[in-house]
Amino acid sequence: MHSEEYVPTASNSITARLAIENKPGMLAEITSTIGKHGGNIGAIDIVRARDSVLVRDITINTRSDDHARTIITHLGDLKGVRVVDVSDRTFLLHLGGKIEVNSKVPLRTRDQLSMAYTPGVARVCEAIHDRPDDAHRLTIKSNTVAVVSDGTAVLGLGDIGPEAAIPVMEGKAQLLKEFAGVNGFPICLDTTDVDEIVDTVVRMAPVFGAINLEDIGAPRCFEIEDRLRERLDIPVFHDDQHGTAVVAVAALINALKIVDKTPESLKVVLVGIGAAGTAVTHMLQNMGIENIIGVDRQGAVTRDRTDLNKAKRAYAAQTNPHNLTGSLSEVMDDADVFIGLSGPNVIDVDDLHRMADDPIVFAMANPEPEIRPEKAYPHVAVMATGRSDYPNQINNVLCFPGMFKGALACRATDITDGMKLAAAYAVADTIDDASRTADYIVPSVFDKAVVDRVAEAVEAAAHEEGVARTRS
Ligand SMILES: NC(=O)C1=CN([C@@H]2O[C@H](COP(=O)(O)OP(=O)(O)OC[C@H]3O[C@@H](n4cnc5c(N)ncnc54)[C@H](O)[C@@H]3O)[C@@H](O)[C@H]2O)C=CC1
Numbered sequence: 001m002h003s004e005e006y007v008p009t010a011s012n013s014i015t016a017r018l019a020i021e022n023k024p025g026m027l028a029e030i031t032s033t034i035g036k037h038g039g040n041i042g043a044i045d046i047v048r049a050r051d052s053v054l055v056r057d058i059t060i061n062t063r064s065d066d067h068a069r070t071i072i073t074h075l076g077d078l079k080g081v082r083v084v085d086v087s088d089r090t091f092l093l094h095l096g097g098k099i100e101v102n103s104k105v106p107l108r109t110r111d112q113l114s115m116a117y118t119p120g121v122a123r124v125c126e127a128i129h130d131r132p133d134d135a136h137r138l139t140i141k142s143n144t145v146a147v148v149s150d151g152t153a154v155l156g157l158g159d160i161g162p163e164a165a166i167p168v169m170e171g172k173a174q175l176l177k178e179f180a181g182v183n184g185f186p187i188c189l190d191t192t193d194v195d196e197i198v199d200t201v202v203r204m205a206p207v208f209g210a211i212n213l214e215d216i217g218a219p220r221c222f223e224i225e226d227r228l229r230e231r232l233d234i235p236v237f238h239d240d241q242h243g244t245a246v247v248a249v250a251a252l253i254n255a256l257k258i259v260d261k262t263p264e265s266l267k268v269v270l271v272g273i274g275a276a277g278t279a280v281t282h283m284l285q286n287m288g289i290e291n292i293i294g295v296d297r298q299g300a301v302t303r304d305r306t307d308l309n310k311a312k313r314a315y316a317a318q319t320n321p322h323n324l325t326g327s328l329s330e331v332m333d334d335a336d337v338f339i340g341l342s343g344p345n346v347i348d349v350d351d352l353h354r355m356a357d358d359p360i361v362f363a364m365a366n367p368e369p370e371i372r373p374e375k376a377y378p379h380v381a382v383m384a385t386g387r388s389d390y391p392n393q394i395n396n397v398l399c400f401p402g403m404f405k406g407a408l409a410c411r412a413t414d415i416t417d418g419m420k421l422a423a424a425y426a427v428a429d430t431i432d433d434a435s436r437t438a439d440y441i442v443p444s445v446f447d448k449a450v451v452d453r454v455a456e457a458v459e460a461a462a463h464e465e466g467v468a469r470t471r472s
């Protein structure tokens with residue numbers, strides 16, 4: 001599918017400031033030019049009106065940067081129209097960053113200053129010195145998560161480095177705050193060395209109640225998470241692994257109800273054996289699915305392959321029970337479920353035709369899925385992506401805010417498999433039998449009920465699993 005067939009969205013929207021000759025019919029000419037070239041008009045505002053010239057701001061959703069440029073060129077070609085300025089609304093939103101640190105207590109008088117800061121603060125420091133655990137109660141540690149990345153697997157963009165990773169990590173911090181009231185702080189490390197990452201996180205851990213590892217590529221992410229869990233007494237959770245797995249499992253629980261199939265009967269093909277793909281596979285196995293075939297760039301992951309790293313050898317040992325070999329297309333025959341956690345446009349309609357009746361397709365690569373929904377819809381029973389601009393958004397944002405809220409509330413020392421499973425059922429159960437449809441298998445990320453349901457389920461599971469430090 002070419003980008004011309006995609007729907008314009010706010011992620012590529014511009015505001016065009018136009019100086020327009022003030023005579024009847026000009027606005028109609030402008031709007032029809034935008035429509036003719038595939039732009040979707042949002043707001044139209046008057047900025048200035050002089051006798052002979054009107055200056056208007058017109059907000060236009062486009063499909064891509066090129067598409068935006070084409071529309072602007074055609075507007076500039078109109079007689080009586082001058083393009084004064086074009087701003088990219090997404091870049092405007094990021095100017096100066098998306099989050100900030102705020103003060104929680106008033107600081108207007110000497111009394112307040114002497115309590116919040118010196119000399120009063122000294123007594124609080126001494127109390128924590130006597131009982132270090134009190135940091136959970138008397139400091140920002142109580143409600144703060146470090147969002148740590150090395151910039152190596154950022155949102156499907158790959159290894160773009162720590163500075164370029166900041167907007168995504170700020171975004172994760174913003175989601176924590178907006179959805180769960182939890183503070184998140186973006187920390188992008190200027191190293192990809194496993195030992196250095198582990199040591200750095202251990203040394204900064206005193207300030208944080210939990211660590212969210214984000215967008216650290218496989219296989220290093222597995223060792224980093226394992227070693228940090230061992231060394232720290234606060235939860236360490238690699239969101240791309242476990243947050244993604246929780247939401248994918250929740251979505252599958254509901255999708256199976258739509259197509260009336262059971263986990264035990266399924267053949268699942270999963271492409272992209274990285275952080276997310278590996279964790280999703282493990283969680284699918286925990287829900288009773290045995291026939292999972294993992295596929296990497298070389299084809300099906302089998303026990304006979306000699307080119308696999310340690311993580312993929314372990315993967316091969318636990319998956320592909322019939323040892324299927326071949327390309328992605330070849331192993332798609334009779335698959336009930338396709339899960340993509342790889343990259344853009346990896347499958348096409350022919351692959352969908354190879355699948356069993358009522359195929360379920362979760363094309364979760366960001367920002368561009370393995371197949372676009374517009375293309376897949378006629379050929380599948382259930383379609384989902386990780387994107388905000390289509391129905392069924394399977395995105396780890398449905399998990400990690402509630403997961404951390406629940407874990408921090410009970411001062412958990414760890415996040416266990418039981419807590420993850422509880423979170424998956426909490427997400428799935430947000431949709432009742434009457435509301436569930438093929439286009440509604442996961443709740444909206446704006447559904448306020450989700451975070452609290454997940455947090456409560458996670459907290460209860462933490463108590464059951466013996467990792468909570470508070471009393472139940
Ligand atoms: N919807 C969601 O909530 C989430 C989506 N993702 C997306 O999933 C993708 C993978 O993310 P991570 O696992 O964190 O990255 P990763 O770098 O750990 O793993 C990606 C794996 O996919 C493989 N891959 C890439 N293109 C492939 C292709 N054409 N065929 C076969 N294998 C291919 C890579 O070799 C690598 O092993 C990214 O696009 C990411 O944005 C990741 C986490 C959450």
Ligand SMILES: CC(=O)C(=O)O
Pocket residue numbers: 153154155156215239240366386395396
């Ligand atoms: C959603 C997310 O965490 C990712 O694509 O990396």
Ligand SMILES: [Mg+2]
Pocket residue numbers: 155214215239240
């Ligand atoms: Mg991520």
